[in-house]
Amino acid sequence: MSSKISPSHAMQERIEKGLHQALAIAESKTAPQNLQRALHHAVFPGGARIRPQLCLAVAAACGDDDPDLSIAAAGAIELLHCASLVHDDLPCFDNSMVRRGQPSVHAAFGERIAVLAGDALIVLAFQYMASCSMRSPLRLAPxxxxxxxxxxxxxxxxxxxxxxxESKVQLSQYQKEKTGSLFEAATAAGAQAAGADADTWKPLGEWLGEAYQVADDIRDVLADQATMGKPQGQDLTHDRPSSARDLGLVGAVQHFDELVYKAIHSIPSCKGEKMLRALVAKEAERLIPEAWFINTSRPLHHHATV
Structure with a gap:
Protein backbone atom coordinates (compact mmCIF):
# COMPACT_ATOMS: atom_id res chain seq x y z
CA MET A 1 0.00 0.00 0.00
CA SER A 2 1.35 3.44 -0.95
CA SER A 3 2.11 5.84 1.90
CA LYS A 4 1.82 8.86 -0.38
CA ILE A 5 -0.42 11.59 1.05
CA SER A 6 -3.17 12.80 -1.29
CA PRO A 7 -3.25 16.50 -2.21
CA SER A 8 -6.61 16.96 -0.46
CA HIS A 9 -5.33 15.32 2.73
CA ALA A 10 -2.20 17.45 2.65
CA MET A 11 -4.35 20.56 2.24
CA GLN A 12 -6.52 19.59 5.20
CA GLU A 13 -3.43 19.04 7.35
CA ARG A 14 -2.10 22.42 6.31
CA ILE A 15 -5.40 24.10 7.25
CA GLU A 16 -5.56 22.45 10.67
CA LYS A 17 -1.94 23.35 11.40
CA GLY A 18 -2.60 26.95 10.38
CA LEU A 19 -5.65 27.20 12.63
CA HIS A 20 -3.67 25.88 15.60
CA GLN A 21 -1.00 28.50 14.87
CA ALA A 22 -3.66 31.19 14.79
CA LEU A 23 -5.20 30.16 18.10
CA ALA A 24 -1.75 30.12 19.70
CA ILE A 25 -1.71 33.91 19.20
CA ALA A 26 -4.63 34.20 21.62
CA GLU A 27 -3.25 31.82 24.24
CA SER A 28 -1.76 32.93 27.54
CA LYS A 29 -1.59 31.42 31.01
CA THR A 30 -2.55 34.81 32.41
CA ALA A 31 -5.64 35.23 30.20
CA PRO A 32 -9.21 34.07 31.03
CA GLN A 33 -9.11 30.32 30.60
CA ASN A 34 -12.80 29.84 29.86
CA LEU A 35 -12.48 32.19 26.90
CA GLN A 36 -9.47 30.29 25.57
CA ARG A 37 -11.30 26.99 25.89
CA ALA A 38 -14.32 28.47 24.15
CA LEU A 39 -12.18 29.65 21.22
CA HIS A 40 -10.75 26.16 20.77
CA HIS A 41 -14.23 24.64 21.09
CA ALA A 42 -15.55 26.95 18.37
CA VAL A 43 -12.84 26.01 15.87
CA PHE A 44 -12.18 22.31 16.61
CA PRO A 45 -13.28 19.87 15.43
CA GLY A 46 -14.06 21.65 12.21
CA GLY A 47 -16.66 21.09 9.56
CA ALA A 48 -15.80 20.54 5.92
CA ARG A 49 -13.41 23.54 5.91
CA ILE A 50 -14.54 24.20 2.34
CA ARG A 51 -13.84 27.95 2.49
CA PRO A 52 -10.15 27.60 3.40
CA GLN A 53 -9.83 24.69 0.97
CA LEU A 54 -11.20 26.90 -1.79
CA CYS A 55 -8.83 29.72 -0.84
CA LEU A 56 -5.78 27.45 -0.91
CA ALA A 57 -6.87 25.74 -4.12
CA VAL A 58 -7.14 29.09 -5.92
CA ALA A 59 -3.79 30.20 -4.47
CA ALA A 60 -2.23 26.97 -5.78
CA ALA A 61 -3.77 27.54 -9.21
CA CYS A 62 -2.18 31.01 -9.21
CA GLY A 63 1.29 29.80 -8.22
CA ASP A 64 1.11 30.14 -4.40
CA ASP A 65 4.47 31.92 -4.18
CA ASP A 66 3.81 33.02 -0.57
CA PRO A 67 2.37 29.99 1.24
CA ASP A 68 2.51 31.71 4.64
CA LEU A 69 0.21 34.45 3.41
CA SER A 70 -2.17 32.07 1.62
CA ILE A 71 -2.62 29.87 4.71
CA ALA A 72 -3.15 33.00 6.82
CA ALA A 73 -5.86 34.19 4.41
CA ALA A 74 -7.47 30.74 4.41
CA GLY A 75 -7.25 30.49 8.19
CA ALA A 76 -8.67 33.98 8.69
CA ILE A 77 -11.66 33.15 6.52
CA GLU A 78 -12.32 29.99 8.53
CA LEU A 79 -11.99 31.87 11.84
CA LEU A 80 -14.52 34.43 10.62
CA HIS A 81 -16.85 31.64 9.55
CA CYS A 82 -16.52 30.02 12.99
CA ALA A 83 -17.23 33.37 14.64
CA SER A 84 -20.41 33.73 12.61
CA LEU A 85 -21.56 30.27 13.73
CA VAL A 86 -20.94 31.10 17.39
CA HIS A 87 -23.08 34.22 17.08
CA ASP A 88 -25.67 32.49 14.87
CA ASP A 89 -26.28 29.86 17.59
CA LEU A 90 -26.94 32.44 20.34
CA PRO A 91 -30.37 32.55 22.00
CA CYS A 92 -31.14 35.89 20.34
CA PHE A 93 -30.82 34.23 16.91
CA ASP A 94 -31.23 30.45 16.46
CA ASN A 95 -30.85 29.41 20.10
CA SER A 96 -29.15 26.27 18.86
CA MET A 97 -27.72 23.96 21.49
CA VAL A 98 -25.75 21.84 19.01
CA ARG A 99 -23.13 22.69 16.39
CA ARG A 100 -20.95 20.24 14.44
CA GLY A 101 -22.25 17.39 16.56
CA GLN A 102 -21.22 18.89 19.90
CA PRO A 103 -22.69 21.50 22.27
CA SER A 104 -22.67 24.98 20.75
CA VAL A 105 -20.36 27.48 22.42
CA HIS A 106 -23.11 29.20 24.39
CA ALA A 107 -24.47 25.80 25.49
CA ALA A 108 -21.03 24.73 26.72
CA PHE A 109 -19.68 28.00 28.14
CA GLY A 110 -22.63 30.33 28.60
CA GLU A 111 -24.00 33.20 26.55
CA ARG A 112 -21.58 35.89 27.75
CA ILE A 113 -18.47 33.86 26.89
CA ALA A 114 -20.00 32.91 23.53
CA VAL A 115 -20.47 36.57 22.57
CA LEU A 116 -16.90 37.34 23.60
CA ALA A 117 -15.52 34.25 21.85
CA GLY A 118 -17.18 35.25 18.58
CA ASP A 119 -15.76 38.75 18.92
CA ALA A 120 -12.29 37.41 19.73
CA LEU A 121 -12.30 35.12 16.69
CA ILE A 122 -13.08 38.07 14.42
CA VAL A 123 -10.13 40.03 15.80
CA LEU A 124 -7.89 36.97 15.74
CA ALA A 125 -8.51 36.49 12.02
CA PHE A 126 -6.91 39.84 11.26
CA GLN A 127 -4.14 39.37 13.83
CA TYR A 128 -3.20 36.12 12.12
CA MET A 129 -3.07 37.70 8.67
CA ALA A 130 -0.91 40.57 9.91
CA SER A 131 1.54 38.13 11.48
CA CYS A 132 2.10 36.30 8.18
CA SER A 133 2.60 39.21 5.77
CA MET A 134 6.37 39.74 6.08
CA ARG A 135 7.27 38.30 2.67
CA SER A 136 4.61 40.14 0.63
CA PRO A 137 3.61 43.21 2.68
CA LEU A 138 2.09 45.03 -0.30
CA ARG A 139 -0.48 42.24 -0.69
CA LEU A 140 -1.78 42.64 2.86
CA ALA A 141 -3.92 45.77 2.40
CA PRO A 142 -5.93 44.39 -0.57
CA GLU A 166 -36.13 43.04 8.52
CA SER A 167 -39.78 42.67 7.55
CA LYS A 168 -38.97 42.11 3.87
CA VAL A 169 -35.97 40.51 2.20
CA GLN A 170 -35.05 39.46 -1.33
CA LEU A 171 -33.98 35.82 -1.13
CA SER A 172 -31.07 36.10 -3.57
CA GLN A 173 -29.62 39.13 -1.76
CA TYR A 174 -29.99 37.41 1.61
CA GLN A 175 -28.21 34.30 0.35
CA LYS A 176 -25.45 36.25 -1.38
CA GLU A 177 -24.63 38.19 1.78
CA LYS A 178 -25.17 35.58 4.48
CA THR A 179 -23.21 32.82 2.73
CA GLY A 180 -21.96 33.85 -0.68
CA SER A 181 -19.90 36.85 0.45
CA LEU A 182 -17.41 34.74 2.41
CA PHE A 183 -17.10 32.23 -0.45
CA GLU A 184 -16.41 35.07 -2.86
CA ALA A 185 -13.77 36.37 -0.46
CA ALA A 186 -12.19 32.90 -0.28
CA THR A 187 -11.60 32.72 -4.02
CA ALA A 188 -10.57 36.39 -4.34
CA ALA A 189 -8.23 36.17 -1.33
CA GLY A 190 -6.62 33.00 -2.65
CA ALA A 191 -5.73 34.86 -5.83
CA GLN A 192 -4.57 37.98 -4.01
CA ALA A 193 -2.35 36.00 -1.63
CA ALA A 194 -0.57 34.62 -4.71
CA GLY A 195 -0.30 38.03 -6.38
CA ALA A 196 -3.01 37.30 -8.98
CA ASP A 197 -6.14 39.16 -10.07
CA ALA A 198 -9.01 38.81 -7.61
CA ASP A 199 -11.82 39.70 -10.02
CA THR A 200 -10.99 36.73 -12.26
CA TRP A 201 -11.80 34.36 -9.40
CA LYS A 202 -14.77 36.07 -7.75
CA PRO A 203 -17.47 34.38 -9.92
CA LEU A 204 -16.42 30.92 -8.66
CA GLY A 205 -16.94 31.99 -5.06
CA GLU A 206 -20.14 33.84 -5.89
CA TRP A 207 -21.85 30.88 -7.59
CA LEU A 208 -20.56 28.30 -5.12
CA GLY A 209 -21.54 30.43 -2.14
CA GLU A 210 -25.10 30.78 -3.38
CA ALA A 211 -25.21 27.04 -4.07
CA TYR A 212 -24.04 26.39 -0.53
CA GLN A 213 -26.89 28.43 0.95
CA VAL A 214 -29.46 26.70 -1.28
CA ALA A 215 -28.01 23.36 -0.17
CA ASP A 216 -28.33 24.44 3.46
CA ASP A 217 -32.00 25.22 2.86
CA ILE A 218 -32.54 21.79 1.30
CA ARG A 219 -30.63 20.00 4.06
CA ASP A 220 -32.72 21.83 6.66
CA VAL A 221 -35.71 19.98 5.21
CA LEU A 222 -34.22 16.60 4.28
CA ALA A 223 -31.26 15.89 6.56
CA ASP A 224 -31.41 14.85 10.19
CA GLN A 225 -29.43 16.37 13.06
CA ALA A 226 -26.82 13.61 12.95
CA THR A 227 -26.07 14.43 9.31
CA MET A 228 -26.02 18.21 9.72
CA GLY A 229 -24.45 18.44 13.16
CA LYS A 230 -27.15 20.97 14.12
CA PRO A 231 -30.94 20.91 14.62
CA GLN A 232 -33.22 20.35 11.63
CA GLY A 233 -36.10 22.61 10.62
CA GLN A 234 -34.57 25.89 11.77
CA ASP A 235 -35.74 27.88 8.74
CA LEU A 236 -39.38 27.08 9.41
CA THR A 237 -39.02 27.53 13.17
CA HIS A 238 -37.52 31.00 12.80
CA ASP A 239 -39.49 31.97 9.68
CA ARG A 240 -36.29 32.61 7.71
CA PRO A 241 -35.98 33.07 3.94
CA SER A 242 -35.45 29.68 2.30
CA SER A 243 -35.07 28.37 -1.24
CA ALA A 244 -36.90 25.20 -0.26
CA ARG A 245 -39.89 27.24 0.87
CA ASP A 246 -39.86 29.74 -2.02
CA LEU A 247 -39.09 27.32 -4.87
CA GLY A 248 -40.34 24.05 -3.43
CA LEU A 249 -38.00 21.12 -2.85
CA VAL A 250 -37.88 20.15 -6.53
CA GLY A 251 -37.20 23.72 -7.62
CA ALA A 252 -34.54 24.20 -4.95
CA VAL A 253 -32.66 21.07 -6.03
CA GLN A 254 -32.78 22.15 -9.66
CA HIS A 255 -31.54 25.62 -8.68
CA PHE A 256 -28.71 24.05 -6.69
CA ASP A 257 -27.57 22.03 -9.70
CA GLU A 258 -27.68 25.13 -11.92
CA LEU A 259 -25.50 27.05 -9.46
CA VAL A 260 -22.97 24.21 -9.20
CA TYR A 261 -22.83 24.09 -13.01
CA LYS A 262 -22.13 27.83 -13.15
CA ALA A 263 -19.49 27.54 -10.43
CA ILE A 264 -17.61 24.79 -12.24
CA HIS A 265 -17.75 26.56 -15.59
CA SER A 266 -16.57 29.86 -14.11
CA ILE A 267 -13.17 28.37 -13.24
CA PRO A 268 -10.53 30.06 -15.43
CA SER A 269 -8.21 27.99 -17.58
CA CYS A 270 -5.19 27.29 -15.36
CA LYS A 271 -2.96 24.50 -14.12
CA GLY A 272 -5.31 23.86 -11.18
CA GLU A 273 -8.51 23.80 -13.23
CA LYS A 274 -9.00 20.03 -13.02
CA MET A 275 -8.39 19.96 -9.28
CA LEU A 276 -10.80 22.83 -8.66
CA ARG A 277 -13.54 21.25 -10.77
CA ALA A 278 -13.14 18.02 -8.80
CA LEU A 279 -13.26 19.91 -5.50
CA VAL A 280 -16.53 21.65 -6.41
CA ALA A 281 -18.14 18.45 -7.71
CA LYS A 282 -17.09 16.51 -4.61
CA GLU A 283 -18.47 19.18 -2.32
CA ALA A 284 -21.76 19.29 -4.24
CA GLU A 285 -22.19 15.54 -3.77
CA ARG A 286 -21.34 15.81 -0.07
CA LEU A 287 -23.91 18.54 0.43
CA ILE A 288 -26.77 16.97 -1.52
CA PRO A 289 -26.02 13.26 -2.07
CA GLU A 290 -27.69 11.67 -5.07
CA ALA A 291 -28.59 8.75 -2.82
CA TRP A 292 -31.23 10.98 -1.20
CA PHE A 293 -33.17 11.00 -4.46
CA ILE A 294 -32.86 7.39 -5.61
CA ASN A 295 -36.07 5.34 -5.47
CA THR A 296 -38.10 8.37 -4.42
CA SER A 297 -40.49 10.69 -6.20
CA ARG A 298 -37.98 13.51 -5.90
CA PRO A 299 -35.79 14.47 -8.88
CA LEU A 300 -32.40 12.86 -9.34
CA HIS A 301 -29.73 15.42 -10.02
CA HIS A 302 -26.47 14.66 -11.78
CA HIS A 303 -23.39 16.29 -10.28
CA ALA A 304 -21.17 14.25 -12.62
CA THR A 305 -22.59 16.10 -15.60
CA VAL A 306 -22.52 19.61 -14.17
Missing part, protein backbone atom coordinates in the same frame (compact mmCIF):
# COMPACT_ATOMS: atom_id res chain seq x y z
CA UNK A 143 -6.40 41.11 1.30
CA UNK A 144 -7.64 42.87 4.42
CA UNK A 145 -10.03 44.95 2.33
CA UNK A 146 -11.42 41.89 0.54
CA UNK A 147 -11.93 39.79 3.65
CA UNK A 148 -13.24 42.61 5.86
CA UNK A 149 -15.82 43.62 3.22
CA UNK A 150 -17.07 40.03 3.09
CA UNK A 151 -17.87 40.09 6.80
CA UNK A 152 -19.15 43.56 7.68
CA UNK A 153 -21.59 46.12 6.33
CA UNK A 154 -23.11 46.82 3.90
CA UNK A 155 -22.95 43.48 2.07
CA UNK A 156 -21.02 40.99 4.24
CA UNK A 157 -22.23 38.12 6.39
CA UNK A 158 -23.19 40.51 9.20
CA UNK A 159 -25.60 42.22 6.83
CA UNK A 160 -26.82 38.82 5.69
CA UNK A 161 -27.69 37.95 9.28
CA UNK A 162 -29.28 41.37 9.77
CA UNK A 163 -31.74 40.73 6.93
CA UNK A 164 -33.42 38.23 9.26
CA UNK A 165 -34.39 41.23 11.42
Missing amino acids: LLKTIAASVGAPHGIVSGQAWEC
Whole structure:
Protein backbone atom coordinates (compact mmCIF):
# COMPACT_ATOMS: atom_id res chain seq x y z
CA MET A 1 0.00 0.00 0.00
CA SER A 2 1.35 3.44 -0.95
CA SER A 3 2.11 5.84 1.90
CA LYS A 4 1.82 8.86 -0.38
CA ILE A 5 -0.42 11.59 1.05
CA SER A 6 -3.17 12.80 -1.29
CA PRO A 7 -3.25 16.50 -2.21
CA SER A 8 -6.61 16.96 -0.46
CA HIS A 9 -5.33 15.32 2.73
CA ALA A 10 -2.20 17.45 2.65
CA MET A 11 -4.35 20.56 2.24
CA GLN A 12 -6.52 19.59 5.20
CA GLU A 13 -3.43 19.04 7.35
CA ARG A 14 -2.10 22.42 6.31
CA ILE A 15 -5.40 24.10 7.25
CA GLU A 16 -5.56 22.45 10.67
CA LYS A 17 -1.94 23.35 11.40
CA GLY A 18 -2.60 26.95 10.38
CA LEU A 19 -5.65 27.20 12.63
CA HIS A 20 -3.67 25.88 15.60
CA GLN A 21 -1.00 28.50 14.87
CA ALA A 22 -3.66 31.19 14.79
CA LEU A 23 -5.20 30.16 18.10
CA ALA A 24 -1.75 30.12 19.70
CA ILE A 25 -1.71 33.91 19.20
CA ALA A 26 -4.63 34.20 21.62
CA GLU A 27 -3.25 31.82 24.24
CA SER A 28 -1.76 32.93 27.54
CA LYS A 29 -1.59 31.42 31.01
CA THR A 30 -2.55 34.81 32.41
CA ALA A 31 -5.64 35.23 30.20
CA PRO A 32 -9.21 34.07 31.03
CA GLN A 33 -9.11 30.32 30.60
CA ASN A 34 -12.80 29.84 29.86
CA LEU A 35 -12.48 32.19 26.90
CA GLN A 36 -9.47 30.29 25.57
CA ARG A 37 -11.30 26.99 25.89
CA ALA A 38 -14.32 28.47 24.15
CA LEU A 39 -12.18 29.65 21.22
CA HIS A 40 -10.75 26.16 20.77
CA HIS A 41 -14.23 24.64 21.09
CA ALA A 42 -15.55 26.95 18.37
CA VAL A 43 -12.84 26.01 15.87
CA PHE A 44 -12.18 22.31 16.61
CA PRO A 45 -13.28 19.87 15.43
CA GLY A 46 -14.06 21.65 12.21
CA GLY A 47 -16.66 21.09 9.56
CA ALA A 48 -15.80 20.54 5.92
CA ARG A 49 -13.41 23.54 5.91
CA ILE A 50 -14.54 24.20 2.34
CA ARG A 51 -13.84 27.95 2.49
CA PRO A 52 -10.15 27.60 3.40
CA GLN A 53 -9.83 24.69 0.97
CA LEU A 54 -11.20 26.90 -1.79
CA CYS A 55 -8.83 29.72 -0.84
CA LEU A 56 -5.78 27.45 -0.91
CA ALA A 57 -6.87 25.74 -4.12
CA VAL A 58 -7.14 29.09 -5.92
CA ALA A 59 -3.79 30.20 -4.47
CA ALA A 60 -2.23 26.97 -5.78
CA ALA A 61 -3.77 27.54 -9.21
CA CYS A 62 -2.18 31.01 -9.21
CA GLY A 63 1.29 29.80 -8.22
CA ASP A 64 1.11 30.14 -4.40
CA ASP A 65 4.47 31.92 -4.18
CA ASP A 66 3.81 33.02 -0.57
CA PRO A 67 2.37 29.99 1.24
CA ASP A 68 2.51 31.71 4.64
CA LEU A 69 0.21 34.45 3.41
CA SER A 70 -2.17 32.07 1.62
CA ILE A 71 -2.62 29.87 4.71
CA ALA A 72 -3.15 33.00 6.82
CA ALA A 73 -5.86 34.19 4.41
CA ALA A 74 -7.47 30.74 4.41
CA GLY A 75 -7.25 30.49 8.19
CA ALA A 76 -8.67 33.98 8.69
CA ILE A 77 -11.66 33.15 6.52
CA GLU A 78 -12.32 29.99 8.53
CA LEU A 79 -11.99 31.87 11.84
CA LEU A 80 -14.52 34.43 10.62
CA HIS A 81 -16.85 31.64 9.55
CA CYS A 82 -16.52 30.02 12.99
CA ALA A 83 -17.23 33.37 14.64
CA SER A 84 -20.41 33.73 12.61
CA LEU A 85 -21.56 30.27 13.73
CA VAL A 86 -20.94 31.10 17.39
CA HIS A 87 -23.08 34.22 17.08
CA ASP A 88 -25.67 32.49 14.87
CA ASP A 89 -26.28 29.86 17.59
CA LEU A 90 -26.94 32.44 20.34
CA PRO A 91 -30.37 32.55 22.00
CA CYS A 92 -31.14 35.89 20.34
CA PHE A 93 -30.82 34.23 16.91
CA ASP A 94 -31.23 30.45 16.46
CA ASN A 95 -30.85 29.41 20.10
CA SER A 96 -29.15 26.27 18.86
CA MET A 97 -27.72 23.96 21.49
CA VAL A 98 -25.75 21.84 19.01
CA ARG A 99 -23.13 22.69 16.39
CA ARG A 100 -20.95 20.24 14.44
CA GLY A 101 -22.25 17.39 16.56
CA GLN A 102 -21.22 18.89 19.90
CA PRO A 103 -22.69 21.50 22.27
CA SER A 104 -22.67 24.98 20.75
CA VAL A 105 -20.36 27.48 22.42
CA HIS A 106 -23.11 29.20 24.39
CA ALA A 107 -24.47 25.80 25.49
CA ALA A 108 -21.03 24.73 26.72
CA PHE A 109 -19.68 28.00 28.14
CA GLY A 110 -22.63 30.33 28.60
CA GLU A 111 -24.00 33.20 26.55
CA ARG A 112 -21.58 35.89 27.75
CA ILE A 113 -18.47 33.86 26.89
CA ALA A 114 -20.00 32.91 23.53
CA VAL A 115 -20.47 36.57 22.57
CA LEU A 116 -16.90 37.34 23.60
CA ALA A 117 -15.52 34.25 21.85
CA GLY A 118 -17.18 35.25 18.58
CA ASP A 119 -15.76 38.75 18.92
CA ALA A 120 -12.29 37.41 19.73
CA LEU A 121 -12.30 35.12 16.69
CA ILE A 122 -13.08 38.07 14.42
CA VAL A 123 -10.13 40.03 15.80
CA LEU A 124 -7.89 36.97 15.74
CA ALA A 125 -8.51 36.49 12.02
CA PHE A 126 -6.91 39.84 11.26
CA GLN A 127 -4.14 39.37 13.83
CA TYR A 128 -3.20 36.12 12.12
CA MET A 129 -3.07 37.70 8.67
CA ALA A 130 -0.91 40.57 9.91
CA SER A 131 1.54 38.13 11.48
CA CYS A 132 2.10 36.30 8.18
CA SER A 133 2.60 39.21 5.77
CA MET A 134 6.37 39.74 6.08
CA ARG A 135 7.27 38.30 2.67
CA SER A 136 4.61 40.14 0.63
CA PRO A 137 3.61 43.21 2.68
CA LEU A 138 2.09 45.03 -0.30
CA ARG A 139 -0.48 42.24 -0.69
CA LEU A 140 -1.78 42.64 2.86
CA ALA A 141 -3.92 45.77 2.40
CA PRO A 142 -5.93 44.39 -0.57
CA LEU A 143 -6.40 41.11 1.30
CA LEU A 144 -7.64 42.87 4.42
CA LYS A 145 -10.03 44.95 2.33
CA THR A 146 -11.42 41.89 0.54
CA ILE A 147 -11.93 39.79 3.65
CA ALA A 148 -13.24 42.61 5.86
CA ALA A 149 -15.82 43.62 3.22
CA SER A 150 -17.07 40.03 3.09
CA VAL A 151 -17.87 40.09 6.80
CA GLY A 152 -19.15 43.56 7.68
CA ALA A 153 -21.59 46.12 6.33
CA PRO A 154 -23.11 46.82 3.90
CA HIS A 155 -22.95 43.48 2.07
CA GLY A 156 -21.02 40.99 4.24
CA ILE A 157 -22.23 38.12 6.39
CA VAL A 158 -23.19 40.51 9.20
CA SER A 159 -25.60 42.22 6.83
CA GLY A 160 -26.82 38.82 5.69
CA GLN A 161 -27.69 37.95 9.28
CA ALA A 162 -29.28 41.37 9.77
CA TRP A 163 -31.74 40.73 6.93
CA GLU A 164 -33.42 38.23 9.26
CA CYS A 165 -34.39 41.23 11.42
CA GLU A 166 -36.13 43.04 8.52
CA SER A 167 -39.78 42.67 7.55
CA LYS A 168 -38.97 42.11 3.87
CA VAL A 169 -35.97 40.51 2.20
CA GLN A 170 -35.05 39.46 -1.33
CA LEU A 171 -33.98 35.82 -1.13
CA SER A 172 -31.07 36.10 -3.57
CA GLN A 173 -29.62 39.13 -1.76
CA TYR A 174 -29.99 37.41 1.61
CA GLN A 175 -28.21 34.30 0.35
CA LYS A 176 -25.45 36.25 -1.38
CA GLU A 177 -24.63 38.19 1.78
CA LYS A 178 -25.17 35.58 4.48
CA THR A 179 -23.21 32.82 2.73
CA GLY A 180 -21.96 33.85 -0.68
CA SER A 181 -19.90 36.85 0.45
CA LEU A 182 -17.41 34.74 2.41
CA PHE A 183 -17.10 32.23 -0.45
CA GLU A 184 -16.41 35.07 -2.86
CA ALA A 185 -13.77 36.37 -0.46
CA ALA A 186 -12.19 32.90 -0.28
CA THR A 187 -11.60 32.72 -4.02
CA ALA A 188 -10.57 36.39 -4.34
CA ALA A 189 -8.23 36.17 -1.33
CA GLY A 190 -6.62 33.00 -2.65
CA ALA A 191 -5.73 34.86 -5.83
CA GLN A 192 -4.57 37.98 -4.01
CA ALA A 193 -2.35 36.00 -1.63
CA ALA A 194 -0.57 34.62 -4.71
CA GLY A 195 -0.30 38.03 -6.38
CA ALA A 196 -3.01 37.30 -8.98
CA ASP A 197 -6.14 39.16 -10.07
CA ALA A 198 -9.01 38.81 -7.61
CA ASP A 199 -11.82 39.70 -10.02
CA THR A 200 -10.99 36.73 -12.26
CA TRP A 201 -11.80 34.36 -9.40
CA LYS A 202 -14.77 36.07 -7.75
CA PRO A 203 -17.47 34.38 -9.92
CA LEU A 204 -16.42 30.92 -8.66
CA GLY A 205 -16.94 31.99 -5.06
CA GLU A 206 -20.14 33.84 -5.89
CA TRP A 207 -21.85 30.88 -7.59
CA LEU A 208 -20.56 28.30 -5.12
CA GLY A 209 -21.54 30.43 -2.14
CA GLU A 210 -25.10 30.78 -3.38
CA ALA A 211 -25.21 27.04 -4.07
CA TYR A 212 -24.04 26.39 -0.53
CA GLN A 213 -26.89 28.43 0.95
CA VAL A 214 -29.46 26.70 -1.28
CA ALA A 215 -28.01 23.36 -0.17
CA ASP A 216 -28.33 24.44 3.46
CA ASP A 217 -32.00 25.22 2.86
CA ILE A 218 -32.54 21.79 1.30
CA ARG A 219 -30.63 20.00 4.06
CA ASP A 220 -32.72 21.83 6.66
CA VAL A 221 -35.71 19.98 5.21
CA LEU A 222 -34.22 16.60 4.28
CA ALA A 223 -31.26 15.89 6.56
CA ASP A 224 -31.41 14.85 10.19
CA GLN A 225 -29.43 16.37 13.06
CA ALA A 226 -26.82 13.61 12.95
CA THR A 227 -26.07 14.43 9.31
CA MET A 228 -26.02 18.21 9.72
CA GLY A 229 -24.45 18.44 13.16
CA LYS A 230 -27.15 20.97 14.12
CA PRO A 231 -30.94 20.91 14.62
CA GLN A 232 -33.22 20.35 11.63
CA GLY A 233 -36.10 22.61 10.62
CA GLN A 234 -34.57 25.89 11.77
CA ASP A 235 -35.74 27.88 8.74
CA LEU A 236 -39.38 27.08 9.41
CA THR A 237 -39.02 27.53 13.17
CA HIS A 238 -37.52 31.00 12.80
CA ASP A 239 -39.49 31.97 9.68
CA ARG A 240 -36.29 32.61 7.71
CA PRO A 241 -35.98 33.07 3.94
CA SER A 242 -35.45 29.68 2.30
CA SER A 243 -35.07 28.37 -1.24
CA ALA A 244 -36.90 25.20 -0.26
CA ARG A 245 -39.89 27.24 0.87
CA ASP A 246 -39.86 29.74 -2.02
CA LEU A 247 -39.09 27.32 -4.87
CA GLY A 248 -40.34 24.05 -3.43
CA LEU A 249 -38.00 21.12 -2.85
CA VAL A 250 -37.88 20.15 -6.53
CA GLY A 251 -37.20 23.72 -7.62
CA ALA A 252 -34.54 24.20 -4.95
CA VAL A 253 -32.66 21.07 -6.03
CA GLN A 254 -32.78 22.15 -9.66
CA HIS A 255 -31.54 25.62 -8.68
CA PHE A 256 -28.71 24.05 -6.69
CA ASP A 257 -27.57 22.03 -9.70
CA GLU A 258 -27.68 25.13 -11.92
CA LEU A 259 -25.50 27.05 -9.46
CA VAL A 260 -22.97 24.21 -9.20
CA TYR A 261 -22.83 24.09 -13.01
CA LYS A 262 -22.13 27.83 -13.15
CA ALA A 263 -19.49 27.54 -10.43
CA ILE A 264 -17.61 24.79 -12.24
CA HIS A 265 -17.75 26.56 -15.59
CA SER A 266 -16.57 29.86 -14.11
CA ILE A 267 -13.17 28.37 -13.24
CA PRO A 268 -10.53 30.06 -15.43
CA SER A 269 -8.21 27.99 -17.58
CA CYS A 270 -5.19 27.29 -15.36
CA LYS A 271 -2.96 24.50 -14.12
CA GLY A 272 -5.31 23.86 -11.18
CA GLU A 273 -8.51 23.80 -13.23
CA LYS A 274 -9.00 20.03 -13.02
CA MET A 275 -8.39 19.96 -9.28
CA LEU A 276 -10.80 22.83 -8.66
CA ARG A 277 -13.54 21.25 -10.77
CA ALA A 278 -13.14 18.02 -8.80
CA LEU A 279 -13.26 19.91 -5.50
CA VAL A 280 -16.53 21.65 -6.41
CA ALA A 281 -18.14 18.45 -7.71
CA LYS A 282 -17.09 16.51 -4.61
CA GLU A 283 -18.47 19.18 -2.32
CA ALA A 284 -21.76 19.29 -4.24
CA GLU A 285 -22.19 15.54 -3.77
CA ARG A 286 -21.34 15.81 -0.07
CA LEU A 287 -23.91 18.54 0.43
CA ILE A 288 -26.77 16.97 -1.52
CA PRO A 289 -26.02 13.26 -2.07
CA GLU A 290 -27.69 11.67 -5.07
CA ALA A 291 -28.59 8.75 -2.82
CA TRP A 292 -31.23 10.98 -1.20
CA PHE A 293 -33.17 11.00 -4.46
CA ILE A 294 -32.86 7.39 -5.61
CA ASN A 295 -36.07 5.34 -5.47
CA THR A 296 -38.10 8.37 -4.42
CA SER A 297 -40.49 10.69 -6.20
CA ARG A 298 -37.98 13.51 -5.90
CA PRO A 299 -35.79 14.47 -8.88
CA LEU A 300 -32.40 12.86 -9.34
CA HIS A 301 -29.73 15.42 -10.02
CA HIS A 302 -26.47 14.66 -11.78
CA HIS A 303 -23.39 16.29 -10.28
CA ALA A 304 -21.17 14.25 -12.62
CA THR A 305 -22.59 16.10 -15.60
CA VAL A 306 -22.52 19.61 -14.17
